[in-house]
Amino acid sequence: MSIGRRSFIQGSLGLSAMAALYGCAGAGAGRASGHVVVVGGGFGGATAAKYIAMWSGGGVRVTLVERNAAFVSCPVSNLVLAGEKQMSDITVGYEGLAKYGVKVVQDEVTAVDPERRVVKLARGGDLSYDRVVLSPGVDFMYGSLPGLASADAQARIPHAWKAGPQTVALRSQLEAMPDGGVFALCIPRAPFRCPPGPYERASMVAWYLKRKKPRSKVLVLDANEDIVSKKGLFKKAWDDQYKGIIEYRPQNELRDVDAANRIALLDFDKVKADVLNVIPPQRAGDIAAQAGLKLINDRWVEIDWLTMESTSTPGVHVIGDAVFPAPTMPKSGHMANQHGKVAAAAIVNLMAGLPPSDAPLVMNTCYSFVDDAHAVHVASVHPYDPATRQPQPVKGAGGLSAAPTEMEGKYALAWAHNIWADMLT
Amino acid sequence: MKKKMLYLGAAAWLSSAAGVQAADVNLGRNLAASCANCHGTDGRSVGGIPELAGMSKGKMLGLLNEFRSGAKPATIMHQISRGYTDEQLTLIAEYFASRTAQGGGK
Numbered sequence: 001m002s003i004g005r006r007s008f009i010q011g012s013l014g015l016s017a018m019a020a021l022y023g024c025a026g027a028g029a030g031r032a033s034g035h036v037v038v039v040g041g042g043f044g045g046a047t048a049a050k051y052i053a054m055w056s057g058g059g060v061r062v063t064l065v066e067r068n069a070a071f072v073s074c075p076v077s078n079l080v081l082a083g084e085k086q087m088s089d090i091t092v093g094y095e096g097l098a099k100y101g102v103k104v105v106q107d108e109v110t111a112v113d114p115e116r117r118v119v120k121l122a123r124g125g126d127l128s129y130d131r132v133v134l135s136p137g138v139d140f141m142y143g144s145l146p147g148l149a150s151a152d153a154q155a156r157i158p159h160a161w162k163a164g165p166q167t168v169a170l171r172s173q174l175e176a177m178p179d180g181g182v183f184a185l186c187i188p189r190a191p192f193r194c195p196p197g198p199y200e201r202a203s204m205v206a207w208y209l210k211r212k213k214p215r216s217k218v219l220v221l222d223a224n225e226d227i228v229s230k231k232g233l234f235k236k237a238w239d240d241q242y243k244g245i246i247e248y249r250p251q252n253e254l255r256d257v258d259a260a261n262r263i264a265l266l267d268f269d270k271v272k273a274d275v276l277n278v279i280p281p282q283r284a285g286d287i288a289a290q291a292g293l294k295l296i297n298d299r300w301v302e303i304d305w306l307t308m309e310s311t312s313t314p315g316v317h318v319i320g321d322a323v324f325p326a327p328t329m330p331k332s333g334h335m336a337n338q339h340g341k342v343a344a345a346a347i348v349n350l351m352a353g354l355p356p357s358d359a360p361l362v363m364n365t366c367y368s369f370v371d372d373a374h375a376v377h378v379a380s381v382h383p384y385d386p387a388t389r390q391p392q393p394v395k396g397a398g399g400l401s402a403a404p405t406e407m408e409g410k411y412a413l414a415w416a417h418n419i420w421a422d423m424l425t
Numbered sequence: 426m427k428k429k430m431l432y433l434g435a436a437a438w439l440s441s442a443a444g445v446q447a448a449d450v451n452l453g454r455n456l457a458a459s460c461a462n463c464h465g466t467d468g469r470s471v472g473g474i475p476e477l478a479g480m481s482k483g484k485m486l487g488l489l490n491e492f493r494s495g496a497k498p499a500t501i502m503h504q505i506s507r508g509y510t511d512e513q514l515t516l517i518a519e520y521f522a523s524r525t526a527q528g529g530g531k
Contacts (some may be wrong), residue, residue: 153499334462341455349449422466
C-alpha cells in the first residue's frame with residue numbers, strides 16, 4: 001500500500017469506522033472496550049497502562065496493580081549510591097496516571113488465574129479481567145546461593161538491583177565503610193537485568209571512593225568471560241580514571257556467601273569484603289511461573305512478539321525483563337517501555353475486534369555514567385521480522401558512544417526525566 | 426467523487442485485511458511512540474531533548490536524512506535514524522506534524 005493511499009484512508013476513516021469495516025469480515029468489532037489489569041508499575045507496566053487508556057480514548061478500563069507507593073527508578077540509582085543524587089530525584093508518584101483514567105491499586109498480586117481471568121490481591125478482593133498484562137520484572141534465584149536464603153542475610157548483603165530500600169541500604173554501607181576498605185561487587189552470568197548496570201555501578205562507587213576514601217578498592221567479581229556491555233568504553237574509563245581503585249576479575253562466579261563475615265565464596269578463592277554487593281542470578285518475576293506460563297530454560301516467558309501474549313496462555317500478555325528476549329535485545333527499562341507500547345497497541349486493536357499490527361518495532365537506548373558528569377550510550381533498533389517471527393536488530397544501525405562526554409551526561413538525565421514522564425505523567 | 430474514493434480506499438483496505446494480518450492504520454502512531462521515551466509522549470518533551478510535536482514533516486525528514494548521512498553531527502541520532510526505513514520515517518514525521526506543540530502553536 002502506498003503512503004498516499006494509507007494517508008488518505010487514515011484521514012478519511014477513524015478507528016471506529018475501520019473497526020466497523022473489519023466487522024464485516026470478523027466478529028465483535030467496534031470501539032475498544034473491556035477491562036485490562038496491569039500487574040507491576042515499572043517501566044513496562046506503567047507505560048502499558050497509560051498507553052492502553054490513552055490509545056483506546058478511555059474505552060478500555062485499565063487497573064494498574066503495584067505493590068509500592070511510588071515508582072523508584074533503577075536507572076540513575078547508581079548516582080544515588082555515589083551520593084550525587086538523592087532518592088527523591090529517582091522517585092515519581094503514580095498520581096499522574098489518573099488523568100488518563102488509569103485506576104492505580106497499591107497491593108500485591110498473589111495469583112493470576114488465566115482460566116477464570118481473575119487476578120487475586122493480597123488484601124483480598126479479586127479483579128476480573130478481559131486481558132491481563134504482567135510486567136513483573138525479575139525475581140532472584142537464591143536457590144543457587146544458600147548463604148543468602150534468609151532475610152537477615154539479604155539485608156546484610158544488599159543487591160540494590162531493585163531500586164528502593166535496597167539502594168538506601170547499600171549507600172549506607174558504602175558511607176560507613178572505612179578508608180582502605182574493599183567494596184566487592186558480584187555479577188551473575190548473563191542474561192540479567194540491565195547488562196551495563198554492574199559496570200556503571202563499579203564506576204560510580206569508584207568515583208565516590210576516589211574522592212572520599214582514596215585508599216579503598218572496588219573489586220569486581222564477574223561470572224562472565226568479560227565485561228558484558230560497553231566493554232571498551234568501561235575499560236578505558238577505568239584505565240583513565242580509576243587505576244588502582246577498580247580491580248576487574250572475569251570468570252569469577254560466586255558459589256555461595258558467608259553473610260555474617262561478608263565473604264564471597266568462589267571456586268578457588270574466598271574474598272572478604274567490607275561491603276559485599278551481590279547481584280544474584282535472575283528469572284522472570286515469580287507471578288509468571290505461578291500463572292502457569294510457558295517458560296524457556298525455566299526462567300523467561302515465551303511470548304508472541306506481535307502481541308506480547310504468552311504462547312501458552314491466551315489473554316496473558318508479558319512485557320519487560322520477564323520475557324525471553326529476541327536476539328541482542330537487552331533487559332532494560334527503555335526496552336520494557338517499548339514492549340509496553342507494542343502490547344498496548346495490540347490490546348487496543350484486539351479489544352476493538354481488529355487484528356494486531358503486523359509490523360511492530362522496538363528500539364533501545366541505554367546511558368551509563370562513568371563519573372558524576374560523563375556518560376556513554378548503546379543504542380539499537382529492532383523491527384519485527386516475519387521470517388523469524390521476532391524482532392531483529394537492524395544491521396548498520398545503532399551503536400556505542402565514541403567516548404564518555406559531558407553532553408551525553410546531560411542527555412542521560414534528560415532521557416530519565418522524559419521516560420519517567422512517558423510512563424507516568 | 427469523494428464518496429467513490431472512499432469506497433475504493435475501503436475496498437483496498439479490505440482486500441489487504443483478507444490476508445493473515447491487516448495493515449494497521451495506527452502504524453505511524455505506533456512507530457512515533459518508539460521515539461517518545463526520549464522526546465516525550467507524542468513528541469512533547471519535558472526538557473533537555475528536542476520537542477517533536479508540531480514539527481513540519483519536511484523539516485523532520487530533512488533532519489533525519491542529515492543524521493543518516495552524517496551531514497549533521499549527532500551523539501546518537503545518526504545511529505538510531507539508520508534503523509528505520511524511509512517509509513517508517515515518513516509515517517513518523519507525518520504523525521508528529523499532526524500533533525500540537527506545547528504552548529499551542531504549530
